[in-house]
Amino acid sequence: MNRDAMPNAFRPGAVDLPPREADLVARRQALLGPAYRLFYERPLHIVRGEGVWLYDADGTAYLDAYNNVASLGHCHPRVVDAVARQAGQLATHTRYLHEGVLELAERLLATLPTELGHAMFTCTGSEANDLALRLAFAATGGTGVIVTENAYHGVTMGVAALSPSLGPGVPLGVHVRTVPAPDQDKGADVTFGAAVAAAAADLARHGIRPAALILDTVFSSDGVFTHPTDTLAPAAAAIRAAGGLFIADEVQPGFGRTGEAMWGFLRHGVVPDMVSMGKPMGNGYPVAALALRPELAERFGAGARYFNTFGGNAVAAAAALAVLDTLEAEGLQAHALNVGGQFRADLSALSARDPRLGAVRGAGLFLGVEVLEPESRAPDARMAARIVNGLREARVLISATGPHGHVLKIRPPLVFSDANAAFFLERFESVLAALR
């Protein structure tokens, strides 16, 4: 399943599609080629979004419990207005002075520990992680990188080489070592910090100086491991003892999604050397960033300048500022905590009644539900895919994740309500019943 961690992906020819959608699929294959994948056995043709709802070309509404980019809800008017207004006024880059990018940097840095004093702007989370690596290599003189066993950190050459979740078609770099994600449900014979120390030692004995430990702070692609929250501090200490830096990848957990904190690493009481962020940052507008300790930029900036044509442009800054304003104005972090807490409890109750479900993990509105063989309690990716596709037919959108593809990944826009959760649970129960 690691071969392609999309157990629910569309396979051409596997199902009959209506003529319009069949035509779109054929055009996609002809135009975009085989590297592009569609969600679901019966792909969705989405034409409109509003709040937690996506609408297909026939006007059918789907409850979106998966898209974290539209974290404020699809097409939030405050962000749309900010983008339209700024795009009509100025859309230039960071080689002129502009208030927007500075206000954004100030606002972002105010949400982070004071040690993180600089912000740098990119367009995508991949670019932010790629830049973090360039800075880490420059600052440490090393190239060794430690990630978790099924990590995903992006699609540039530099970060794809440390993203084992992309499968064997994308080999890891020789400078990369992996450690198991800290899993509260498994008896582990080493602590996470000790595993990082061992990986750093293995790099060193191959003559590779450790540069960085980079971790998604909720371990999304490893299967969503939000707890325990005492694992990152010893891991950060271990990489620092080996001369490397700790990079928190907040592209998925960031911007309040975990409910308990603006950033996932804050739940662990640790201060990273760098923090990357992206996806929900512009609620759909392409904007991403890296926050870092100033001394890292000093060393990089002495030898290299950084210019990203669109990164930190005036419109990107306006979009991201509108997102920060709206998160605050609508109290979405607290909302995610409240709604997500009850939702998780309800999912746990359901799991206790259904032997096909296992651990329910998560924080705020980032949730993972294991799907297991009822007898062996082994991961059941096939059933997970049937549930994901069954929910799609029942008009509820989620996906599955983890190295075995057996963890249902539930990650709705933060405006997801108790009523949305009740709707989800009702459909989930129906799908589970139908799959008996």
Place this chain on the structure above:
Amino acid sequence: MNRDAMPNAFRPGAVDLPPREADLVARRQALLGPAYRLFYERPLHIVRGEGVWLYDADGTAYLDAYNNVASLGHCHPRVVDAVARQAGQLATHTRYLHEGVLELAERLLATLPTELGHAMFTCTGSEANDLALRLAFAATGGTGVIVTENAYHGVTMGVAALSPSLGPGVPLGVHVRTVPAPDQDKGADVTFGAAVAAAAADLARHGIRPAALILDTVFSSDGVFTHPTDTLAPAAAAIRAAGGLFIADEVQPGFGRTGEAMWGFLRHGVVPDMVSMGKPMGNGYPVAALALRPELAERFGAGARYFNTFGGNAVAAAAALAVLDTLEAEGLQAHALNVGGQFRADLSALSARDPRLGAVRGAGLFLGVEVLEPESRAPDARMAARIVNGLREARVLISATGPHGHVLKIRPPLVFSDANAAFFLERFESVLAALR
């Protein structure tokens, strides 16, 4: 000068700035760090753009003869409207079916040779070149890359390693070889194709299999070499003979800027294996793409999928379609040819009268003017920087490029008119006179 190819960059503390701008500079240094550079000895505080004009906070207008992102003119209403409309409707990704990305792929591919049958979408030109390399490595089994001596192909780790213009602070990869850009003004003892063949042979004797030759088809950062137009075909043949691919980097020359063709490589009568594009593609909206021979995607797609969260999203597609529509509706390629041709002739006439100016190169609205020591005819980066800063004081915006930083780079929005050119020439003459 290669150390930092921005001869005209602001140096903190070098000039007195008004209080508001001094404050912005101080906040930038504190917030963004030293890797960020500002244009000009006296940085500009730009707050509004319209057509070829940029306006500072005091309302002063500057003739923009440099920003090629806003190729249709700053804040073109057709693109602003398309972005606002689509952002209000849907902004999701390519894992659902959507008409926009397919229409965009069809429209783009229709401007390219039929051999280039697939389009893949990213957010930045850096990401497009980075993806091109990943595809080239997968398709050839090699890792060797050939670029020109002062090439720039982007800021990700993968493409920064083959961008010598970033200076010695960013070392080239061990798998990279450079060739001199083809310069019609220099007597060269080897042809460009022979230089590529020699570089490929040098890779091979180091045990590195050649994967790609990647070239900006107007050699922007090498100093703008638009002629002769018979150099790319032998270079492409040479890399192919060595088992590698030819990638045309159209991020700067593309979308009609050269006047003679939609894409720079078309002027050379060669068909690349891949074509990357970016900057002006969304007239300010972050969108970029890679066009490629389908067989390359087959090999990559068999082992790896590609997903870029924002690449090819519905708003990006709407922005890029509006750009293609506007380029056509306003006849901007032909306009660039006409205005650019006369502008180049007028600059050549001025150069003939002023011993500080040398060759005037270019095609359409991509122009380079050499600045030379009057006696020795050696590159004069100091005078080039004085001209760039003098023009900025005279409210005309350009920059300088090339390994010696002595080539004035003139690259205005394509809506630049004869009257704008006349304004430019008048200011240019005044600045030259004042610097005598």
